[in-house]
Amino acid sequence: MKVARNAIAIRRPFVFEHEAMREGCTVCHDPHGSINQKMLVESDPNLCLRCHAQVQSFSGTILIGNTDHTPFLQMGTCWTAGCHTAIHGSNVDPRLRY
């Protein structure tokens, strides 16, 4: 009940929606419980990379969507390092940063 009611805000439409939303909440959240905040199944960049990886040409760097994310990944998780904070969707930024 509580989850369903709070989910109203999350399931609202966005101009730029995170595609993972179409596959359901359990792609990233475990409704049975988790040791992580927000019931996330993982609390590190592995949660994002399992869908956003691509073949790299240079070892030791991580290119995501044509942008070298190596220095950003050293500063925390993708959604909590002040970058992709609008993780469910954004009305102003196609990269879900605001």
Next chain:
Amino acid sequence: MKLFSSNKFGAHAFLFLVICPALSAAEIQKNPLPPPANVKIDFDRDIRPVLENSCVRCHGPLKPRSHFRLDNRATALNGGDENTNDIVPGDSSKSLLIHYVARQVPDMEMPPTGRGNPLTPQQIGLLRAWIDQGANWNTTNQPAQLALTFAPTLRWIGVQGDQSKFRELEGVNDGFSGGIEHFFVIQQTSPDEKFSLEGRVIAPDQDIELKLAVDENNLGFVHAGFDEWRKYYDDRGGYDPAVIPPEFSLNRDLYVDNGRIWVDFGLTLPHWPQVVLGYEYDFKKGTESTLEWGDVNGVNIAPATKAIDEQTHIIKLDVTHDFDNWHLEDNARVEFYTENNRSDETNTWLGGAPVTQDNYHQVQGMNTLMLEKQIRDWWFLSGGYYYSRLEGSDFFNQTNSPNFEGGDPSAWSSGRITLRRESEIFSIASIFTPLDYLSFSLGSQNEWTHEEGFGASVPDFEFVTNSFTSADYDEFRSTQNANLRFTKIPFTVLFADAQSEEEIIGEYQQEDPAVLTNKTDVTSDRYNLRTGFNTSPWRWFALDAQYQRKYSNTDYNHLIDEFVSPFGDPTYTTPTNGYPAFILNRKIQSDEFETKLTLHPANWIRTTLTYQITATDYSSKTEPVFFGLSPGGPILDGHYDAQTYGFSTTLTPWRRFYFSGTFTYSQSRAVTANNGDPSVAPYRGNIYTLITTATYALNPKTDLQAIYNFSRAGYGQNNSAAGVPLGLDFTRHRLIAGLTRRFNARVSGSLRYEFDQYTEPSSGGVNNFTAHGIFATIAYNWP
């Protein structure tokens, strides 16, 4: 999907007796009824258990089938729809109820197949004797006209260490708190009139629950309530030993109050549709911790906050009606949702990073219509249609700091951003039971969704200007279900489920024509297979096992894919390099097996062993990136696997002693294609959990209780040399010891001591706490 029995006592009985009276007599003559029991009937002892166990679930005060009620004598003698001889006092042989429960009337067997076990000849004999003796309702077990429970409570909790972490994990404040743990008042003014009020109020935790109900059978009801609960948040950021200080705190008490107020007015007139008109107001207000991290000198470890203010007004209208063996249900909703949230990604050490404010409003109307019918004994049919339309608008504001991207310190505001969504869903399903030991179901659901968003003036932070934004989204999804259940093998159920889904999406995104243009067609195929069994050949043994596979394959055809960099970087000025349009295909395959063994060798012991293993592979195919940054092609993005072992037991070796314990161990790992970057470490670790409860009845008036819980998680990542350390390590012990004393028939009390210790090495110990609590409750029950 709900199953409803048909109007067995009403229209069927009428048609059967009027159209086929000869057949009715012949059926009765061919199958003599069990004889009436030769005993003096005691209603509470002989009849009430039969009615409550086999009849009242469908023929009680709430939506009685065929409007036939068996919860009091007056309505029982009235009979059901168009029928008054279900019970004929003094003559059980003429009472249709007896012929139905004796399963002598085709299509009118009671309880219906699948809705309860047939009555035994002994039970039918008791019912016959009861009717023959006048169908008296001489109960000595009438509900009290007035009953109440009142349980005040007082608590004290002392915390040493991180008090905010304690509040976040426990959901309660430290210090003194108290209120009413539970109160309940019920006034039964007549067999058909009832008033009740119940709830809980604990302050200062804002733990409130109130429910009011006024019910008048065969007329209507008013149900209303209010509930509120508070969620606390830790105000600390992450921990990094390489930074001085290694952790930052906002020194704020962060919490969000969630709640709702609601009222339902119901009309339950006999033979009329049941109508419920309701209103609900939901709210969510406070300040939450949105990020575990923020920006401090390039190392992100500081906390941040988000001020929450969300409100929803809901108006609902529900109509249900049973007619001619059809069940109709219609649910209409209109929701008005407003969100005024403000994210402070800032921290005091930077002096102001972006402050983002979102003012969003939406109105959504939706209606669900559902029809069900038991076409034949072996065929149940249901169908439904859902329509929804949403209109929303948003205003976005952001104030930037000098440190913001591009060094722009200005304030930004959007014009009105409009959003629209329209959805339709049509579904149809059937359940077939051609044989007693075989049932299968088939279902199909088709969904259409159209979404569009538009903003004429939206901040574009890369071009440092306001731009035009537009997005369209069309989706069609078709889902087919098939389920099979086979029970021919003694004491065993075999089952198999299959689901397939096809999805077609067309989407278009545009942000100021020269900046971003994406047009993509998406096609997805998914299936989900599950099969297994459960068997219990002996009373002391049960075994369940099932296997499940999920698979999805999605292709992305990027018809237009353009992105232009604002900074003149040639990397971004070539078509077919927009984000996320570089993904061409994505596959996810997941396999899962789980089994459970239950052993019950004696009355005093019951044990359960469980095991679960799951593995998922994520793979994709991407476009090449220019200048040789990536050759593109297929890649295994990630792999996840986990195993969980469980053991639980319940022991009652002595009449006064009860023990239950559950131990669970799980290990999991998620590994992704990190390309040798040491800052992305595999997410792997173990979790141990132990939950035990023991109760001992010291004497008839006093119970002793002890609870011990232990949990340990090891998912910390010791990679501070390559980046911010992530993951979580913790150990937690929780001990509860208490006693309950019944002072007399109406008054009881409980006293409880709790000890809670939490240590978190992955935060350098800054989140550690030790808590002690005393809880005292007095309960008064009347009568």
